[in-house]
Amino acid sequence: MSNSDEAAEHARAWLAAEPDDDMREELQALIDGSSDDLTRRFTGRLQFGTAGLRGAIGAGPQRMNRLVVQQAAAGLVDYLLANVADAAQRGVLIGYDARRKSDVFALDTARVCAARGVKAMLFDRHVPTPVLAWNITELNAAAGVMVTASHNPRADNGYKVYLGTGSQIVSPTDADIASHIDRVDACAVQLASAADPLIEVLGHEHLVTYVAFASSARLCPEVVGVQVAYTAMHGVGGASLLAVFERAGFPAPAVVAEQQQPDGSFPTVAFPNPEEPGAMDLLIACAQQTHSRIALANDPDADRLGVAIPAPAGSWRRLGGDEVGWLLADHILRHTTGNDRLVVTTLVSSSLLARMAAAHGVACEETFTGFKWIGHTVLQHPERRFVFGYEQALGYLVCGQPLDKDGITAAVMMAEVASLAAEEGVTLQDRLDAIAATYGRHVMADKSVRMEPAAGVAAVARLRAAAPTHVSGRAVTAVQWFDEAGLLRLQLGDELRLQVRPSGTEPKVKLYGEGIEVDPHPFLDELATLLEDR
Numbered sequence: 001m002s003n004s005d006e007a008a009e010h011a012r013a014w015l016a017a018e019p020d021d022d023m024r025e026e027l028q029a030l031i032d033g034s035s036d037d038l039t040r041r042f043t044g045r046l047q048f049g050t051a052g053l054r055g056a057i058g059a060g061p062q063r064m065n066r067l068v069v070q071q072a073a074a075g076l077v078d079y080l081l082a083n084v085a086d087a088a089q090r091g092v093l094i095g096y097d098a099r100r101k102s103d104v105f106a107l108d109t110a111r112v113c114a115a116r117g118v119k120a121m122l123f124d125r126h127v128p129t130p131v132l133a134w135n136i137t138e139l140n141a142a143a144g145v146m147v148t149a150s151h152n153p154r155a156d157n158g159y160k161v162y163l164g165t166g167s168q169i170v171s172p173t174d175a176d177i178a179s180h181i182d183r184v185d186a187c188a189v190q191l192a193s194a195a196d197p198l199i200e201v202l203g204h205e206h207l208v209t210y211v212a213f214a215s216s217a218r219l220c221p222e223v224v225g226v227q228v229a230y231t232a233m234h235g236v237g238g239a240s241l242l243a244v245f246e247r248a249g250f251p252a253p254a255v256v257a258e259q260q261q262p263d264g265s266f267p268t269v270a271f272p273n274p275e276e277p278g279a280m281d282l283l284i285a286c287a288q289q290t291h292s293r294i295a296l297a298n299d300p301d302a303d304r305l306g307v308a309i310p311a312p313a314g315s316w317r318r319l320g321g322d323e324v325g326w327l328l329a330d331h332i333l334r335h336t337t338g339n340d341r342l343v344v345t346t347l348v349s350s351s352l353l354a355r356m357a358a359a360h361g362v363a364c365e366e367t368f369t370g371f372k373w374i375g376h377t378v379l380q381h382p383e384r385r386f387v388f389g390y391e392q393a394l395g396y397l398v399c400g401q402p403l404d405k406d407g408i409t410a411a412v413m414m415a416e417v418a419s420l421a422a423e424e425g426v427t428l429q430d431r432l433d434a435i436a437a438t439y440g441r442h443v444m445a446d447k448s449v450r451m452e453p454a455a456g457v458a459a460v461a462r463l464r465a466a467a468p469t470h471v472s473g474r475a476v477t478a479v480q481w482f483d484e485a486g487l488l489r490l491q492l493g494d495e496l497r498l499q500v501r502p503s504g505t506e507p508k509v510k511l512y513g514e515g516i517e518v519d520p521h522p523f524l525d526e527l528a529t530l531l532e533d534r
Contacts, residue, residue, distance in 0.1 A: 004035040007042035011060065014042070017187035018059065019066055020104075027059035045186075048072060048178040050170055050372055051504065054149055054158035057100055061186060064157045069105045070189040072159055073112035073145070075181030080118065080142050082180070087142040090164065091119030091200075095132030096147035097236045097301050098262035099157050102126065105147045110199045114192035120199045123206070126262060128237045128302035129160070130409070131210045133402035136166045138209065151273035151299040154266045167375030167403035171484070211240060215247035217399050217409040218416050219335040225250035226419045229287035229295040230411070232256075233272050233279070234263040237302025241408050248412055250419075254290035256282045266300070274299055274306025274394060275321070284308050284316045294418040294428065298407045304394040305407040307414055309428040321392035322350040322444050326435050327428065328396060328410065329353055331417045332388045333360040342384035344374045347487055348499055348512045349392040352435075352442045359439075362387075368485040369501065371395045375403030392444070392512075445513040445520040448503075449528050456502035456509040457486065459531050463500065464488050471498065472526045490527075496520060498527050 011031050018024045030038045041060030046053055046068055053072055057064045080087035092113050096106035103126070110120035121139060123132070129146050136144040144162035152158065161169050161177070169177065192198065228245075230253035232238030238260045245253060258268050259282060266272045269279050274297040287295040287308065295316065297306035307319045319327075329343065333356060341362040345353045346369050357364035363384055367373040374389040374397065389397045395405035398413045421431055436442070451459060467479045471492060478491035487501040498520065499512040511527055513520025 003043065004039050007039040008035070010042045011038055013187050014060060014067065017067060023059045023065050030059065048075070048174065048181055049504070050168065050174045050370065052158060052160045052169075054152060054156060056155045057157050064101075064105075064159075066101070066104060066108055067186045067189075069147075069159060070108050070112055070191070071184045071186035072181055073109040074116065074184040074189045076143065076145070076161060076177055077113055077116045077118050078180040078184070079177045081116070083176070084142045084164070088118045090140055090142040091121055093132060093136050093139055093141040093144040094120060094122045094147075095127045095129070095144070096123070097129075097149075097264075098126045098234075099147075099149055099154075099264040099300075101157060102147045102264070105157065105159070106145075107194060108191065109145050109147070111191040111194060111196070112189060114196040114198035115190040118198070121202055122199060124201045124203055126236045127207065128235075128240050128298075128408060130214075130303055130402060130404070130406040131207060131240065133162055133166050133404045133406075134210050134213065135206050136162055136164060137401060138206075140164070146301070148301040150301050151275075151304060153271060154264065162404070165375070165379060165403055166401060167379065168372035170372050170376045207240065211243045211247055213399075214240075214244045214406075214409045214412060217412045218248055219332065219413075220416055220420055221249065223416060223419045223423055225415060226293040226422045227251060227290060228253040228415050228418070229283055229290055229292040230255050231259045231280070231283040231286070231297045232262075232302070233269060233274065233297055233300055234259050234261070234266045235272070235298060235300030235302055236262050237298040237300075237408060238262075240302065241298065241411060244408055244412060245415070250412075250415055253296070254286055254292060256286050258282060272300050274304065274318075280306055280308055280318055284318075287316060288314070293422055294414065296411045296414060298411065299394070302407045303405045305396055305410040305414065306394055311429070320444055321390075321394045322352070322442070323432060324394070324414070325349065325390040325392065325396065326352055326356070327417050327431055328390065328398060328413055329356050329388055330431065330435055331413065331420070332398065333357070333362060336387050338385060340383070340385045342378070342381055342386045344377050344386070344389040346370070346373065346391040347482060347485055347489070348501070348510075349390065350442050350444060350514055351497065352439055353390070355439045356435075368482065369487065370504070371397075371405045378403055440516045443515045443517075443519055445515075445524050447511040447513075447524045447528055448508040449511070449531055450508050451502075452507050453502065456507070459509060460486065460488060460500055460502055463531055468527075468530055471530075472523045474523070492523070496523065498523055500527065500531060
């Protein structure tokens with residue numbers, strides 16, 4: 001049987017099981033249309049990894065839909081039953097955002113849990129990802145599931161998995177869960193009734209407990225708050241952030257009204273990611289109009305934080321993720337004590353955090369790319385008191401829990417940083433300049449080369465096999481390979497570091513540069529050319 005014939009047979013079985021009218025219509029059109037399109041949709045399946053599942057909503061096993069979610073939920077539950085002794089009693093905590101079908105995917109997950117004899121705890125409303133992650137340990141759940149595509153394009157949805165530690169899964173757990181998913185027929189997953197007694201619906205009280213916790217993130221609660229501008233970027237963090245700010249004693253932020261309410265169609269932004277050019281334009285306009293001292297943006301599930309600050313002549317500039325990390329680290333290291341403290345960052349984030357930590361007598365660990373590895377690293381050091389972790393992709397953790405990035409507590413801390421600076425008569429740019437004067441001016445750069453995933457992996461492998469001896473006339477003094485991250489690091493003396501790795505979620509290869517009193521941009525440009533030529 002040919003691939004196209006196998007795909008067509010698979011598609012007809014999928015059509016018979018598909019519960020949603022819109023997906024059935026889409027699938028019928030595929031069956032009636034191009035065999036190439038059908039073959040692509042029904043060859044393999046959306047792969048489960050350390051980021052769980054993420055992809056465009058659509059029909060078939062290569063898209064996000066109810067059958068794919070039911071299959072993933074069944075595999076996860078089977079993994080828990082095989083590996084966690086009291087998983088059935090502890091149960092799975094389930095949250096969801098406001099994207100298309102998120103509520104249905106969440107309910108299906110609960111119904112799969114109940115059908116397999118496992119308790120399900122389902123939020124009765126959409127919640128920010130940090131609320132879900134924080135409540136996993138509070139409720140002693142065996143695992144957590146957050147239905148969200150975070151900052152992905154509006155057409156996407158996703159399925160993020162946590163274990164009972166409140167930290168996202170890392171390898172090899174992802175492969176173990178994926179192997180259980182492989183054994184499940186997506187067209188034959190048993191669902192319990194939505195009214196099954198094993199499904200517990202959680203109310204507002206679990207948001208309230210998170211708000212109380214998040215408001216305690218402040219280190220200088222006596223400092224009077226300044227005016228802050230804020231956007232929820234059409235996500236689910238807006239109401240929670242306002243409640244946290246009020247309880248923390250801060251003035252109510254000036255919000256971008258057009259973006260404050262959850263809306264999975266994201267009508268005012270092309271790409272709902274604070275890192276993207278233009279995504280924070282409405283926020284900066286609001287900050288200018290309200291004479292705010294700082295502008296804060298959550299991504300749609302509120303686990304990331306974007307920041308903009310005033311610049312000369314009334315302009316504003318968006319801070320890079322590392323710059324935000326430096327400001328938070330400076331504040332936290334100056335306002336905490338003890339030689340048992342630990343900070344953690346990732347391979348592609350700035351090396352400046354390690355210098356700052358050393359100056360304060362604090363241990364610093366560098367781990368693989370992805371915030372899940374920061375949580376994993378914290379768990380590996382129970383003898384240390386974790387005080388701060390960050391990755392340059394706008395992920396920050398300023399509290400001891402949850403062991404995942406939290407854009408709401410990070411916003412509280414950044415508001416305090418801005419408030420303390422104002423009280424001391426300095427700007428946030430002054431703070432950054434003081435950090436540079438103390439530790440050297442670290443200049444960050446990044447670049448992407450568009451490549452399909454397999455081609456990107458191969459290109460990085462070729463570069464690794466024949467690493468350059470010089471880049472833009474400067475000698476390469478050290479070459480390191482980080483296998484778990486698929487990352488190649490080139491050191492060009494003490495002042496310059498270049499790194500390259502394939503993206504784990506997008507069809508591109510990412511390049512990162514860091515120079516100390518050196519501009520890394522031209523070196524990244526040449527490295528990109530070398531990557532494409534090999």
